[in-house]
Amino acid sequence: MLRITTTSGKIGCADPCIAELVQALNDAGFETIASCCGHGYRPGNIALKDGREFAIARNWEEARQIDRLFPIDINGDLIHARG
Secondary structure, three states: OEEEEOOOOOEEEEOOOOHHHHHHHHHOOOOEEEEEOOOOOOOEEEEEOOOOEEEEOOOHHHHHHHHOOOOEOOOOOEOHHHO
């Protein structure tokens, strides 16, 4: 675990493989409250203090698996309805 500093000045820890991303979010004003890299077994995540959460796919294929969990595209249309 690597040390990070949140936007409120709290000292926390993050997995080494995502520590730079966690710190960058905090440096940009997005306070993080929890994170996990997934340790090679599952997608990682970073939880923000405001309630949002980032999912971090390990690769392109895993990101497409996550996409398939949502049957609606970015325009609100059902994906299977487009034929």
